[in-house]
Amino acid sequence: MVKITDVARHAGVSPSTVSYAISGKRPISQETRRRVEASIRALGYRPHAGARALAGSRSNVVALMVPLRAGIHVPVVMRFAVSVVTGARQHDHDVLLLTQEEGEEGLRRVADTALVDALIVMDVQLHDPRLPLLRSLDRPSVVIGFPAEPAGLTCIDLDFKAAGEACVEYLAGLGHRVVALVGSPPEVYVRQTAFAQRVVQGFTAAADRHRLASAVHPCEPAPAAARRVAERLLCDQPALTGVVVHNEPLLEPLIDAFEQLGLRVPGDLSVTAICPDELAASVRVPVTSVALPATEIGTRAVELLMRKLDRAPVPEATLLAPRLTVRASTARRAA
Numbered sequence: 001m002v003k004i005t006d007v008a009r010h011a012g013v014s015p016s017t018v019s020y021a022i023s024g025k026r027p028i029s030q031e032t033r034r035r036v037e038a039s040i041r042a043l044g045y046r047p048h049a050g051a052r053a054l055a056g057s058r059s060n061v062v063a064l065m066v067p068l069r070a071g072i073h074v075p076v077v078m079r080f081a082v083s084v085v086t087g088a089r090q091h092d093h094d095v096l097l098l099t100q101e102e103g104e105e106g107l108r109r110v111a112d113t114a115l116v117d118a119l120i121v122m123d124v125q126l127h128d129p130r131l132p133l134l135r136s137l138d139r140p141s142v143v144i145g146f147p148a149e150p151a152g153l154t155c156i157d158l159d160f161k162a163a164g165e166a167c168v169e170y171l172a173g174l175g176h177r178v179v180a181l182v183g184s185p186p187e188v189y190v191r192q193t194a195f196a197q198r199v200v201q202g203f204t205a206a207a208d209r210h211r212l213a214s215a216v217h218p219c220e221p222a223p224a225a226a227r228r229v230a231e232r233l234l235c236d237q238p239a240l241t242g243v244v245v246h247n248e249p250l251l252e253p254l255i256d257a258f259e260q261l262g263l264r265v266p267g268d269l270s271v272t273a274i275c276p277d278e279l280a281a282s283v284r285v286p287v288t289s290v291a292l293p294a295t296e297i298g299t300r301a302v303e304l305l306m307r308k309l310d311r312a313p314v315p316e317a318t319l320l321a322p323r324l325t326v327r328a329s330t331a332r333r334a335a
Contacts, residue, residue, distance in 0.1 A: 002045040011039035022114045041109055058117045061094050062305060063110050065130075066122040067101040071185035073221065073248050076276065076294065077122070080144065083298025084120060091306050093117070104130050111137050118305050120144060126192040140308035142301045145194045146317070154308065156301050156318040160195045160274070163290040163322040164202025167244040167272040170288065170324060172210040175333035176242035176270060179207060179214050180233050182254060183246050186218040199246045199274060213237065221249035223256075230257035241333050245273040245287075252283050255329070266331035277325065286327035293320060 008015040013032060020028050021036040028036075039045075064084050066077055085095045096116055098106060107130050110116055117139060121130065124145030134141050135152045143155045164181070171179055181203045183189070184196040200216055207214035215237060219229045233240055243258075245251055251273055255265050263269045265285050273280055273289040280289035297320065304314050 002043045004045070007036065007039045007043055007045050010043055011035045037109075040112055045112065058309075059114055060092060061096055061116045062088050062302070063096045063098055063116040063119045064122070065098045065107065065110075065119060068099045069101055069123060069187075069191070071188040071191075071221075072123065076248055076292065079276065079294035080122060080298045083295040084302055087299040087302030091302065093302075093306075104133050107133055111139065118142075118309055120301050120305060124194045126194050126197055128194075140305055142305045142308070144297060144301055146198065146319075147194055150317060152316075154304055154314055154316055156297060156304060157195065157320070158290075158293060158297065159319040159321060160198035161202035161205075162319075163274050164199040164204075164244065164246075165206040166202075166290055166322045166324050167274065168203055168206035168210070168212070168214075170272060170326075170330070171242035171244070171270060172206070172212060174242075174270060174330060177212055177333070178237050178239045179212050179242040179244065180237060180240055181214070181216045181244045181246065182229055182233075182250060183216055183218045185220050185247070189218055196246070203244060213239070219247055219250060221247055223253040226250050226253035227257040227260075230254060230261055234261060234263075240269070242270045243272070245271060245275070248273075248275045248279055251275060251279065251287060255283065255285055255287075266329050268334070270330040270333075272324075272330060274322075280325070280327065283329075285329050288325065288327045288330040290322040290324050293323075296320065 004015050004018050008018045013036060017028060017032060018036050021033050064081060066081060068074060081097060088095050100106060119141040121134065121141060122144045124143055124147050126148040128147050131147055131153065143153050145157050146155050168179060183200065188196045217229050217233065219225050245254060255271060258265060258269055265271055271287055273287045275289055275292055277291045280287040300318065307314050
């Protein structure tokens with residue numbers, strides 16, 4: 001078992017310096033801190049939870065783990081990040097933003113030091129390899145997203161399954177019988193990213209319940225890809241009259257593509273989306289949408305974390321109900 005003296009010897013410092021680097025109780029130079037942290041990682045040292053608790057008070061820093069993987073729409077991610085930072089400052093905490101794709105290794109690296117008091121983890125996969133370690137840590141955490149097995153975690157998110165259902169329910173109520181989901185980029189589904197999978201589940205369940213003809217099409221977030229997917233949809237589903245979009249950058253390019261192919265929105269084709277309200281309202285044809293409440297989710301994630309830091313009870317699951325706003329992009333199906 002690696003001891004603090006082993007780390008000190010490896011880093012060329014005294015054991016007390018290693019202790020200060022872990023606890024933050026006394027200032028040390030950045031160069032020394034980096035050397036100690038490199039030795040901790042190299043040796044796989046894990047400070048004993050009790051010893052770390054005795055070593056000093058809270059750092060008043062929260063880690064936000066949001067790996068910027070391929071297929072992630074950065075402007076929306078940054079909405080979450082800003083809301084977490086703003087919420088944390090209201091509780092006198094700063095935020096350490098971790099954007100690299102380091103998985104379990106990155107989580108362990110942060111958890112094995114006294115840099116942060118608690119963690120918020122985003123971009124969760126259905127079978128996320130970080131979660132077993134997250135359950136075992138001796139510090140509080142909140143997950144923005146719902147994995148396949150959320151037991152033992154504190155999770156918060158929009159109910160994306162219900163959001164997918166809400167879009168289809170609304171289209172079905174307008175008489176549409178053939179619908180399609182233009183979804184996230186293919187790599188998002190390959191990773192089994194939880195929110196994207198939940199939307200597909202809800203879309204498919206509602207379409208089946210109403211006996212609608214339906215199809216799901218992942219799509220790259222580029223205008224040329226929007227044109228290709230529009231052409232494919234009209235080839236595969238010539239009677240298509242309703243579309244759900246879960247891919248923010250495609251919203252306006254997709255409407256443009258359909259209109260260039262001869263379909264008026266909403267006269268011939270109704271379009272709904274799951275996206276931030278500001279985006280849905282700013283499109284040339286304002287889009288009926290389920291809001292993506294990034295600010296509320298981020299703020300409430302911080303509140304849950306602060307309650308856990310104070311050892312107050314919190315619910316394991318917080319699902320925000322979808323809110324659909326009707327705009328100009330939808331109409332009753334033409335007879």
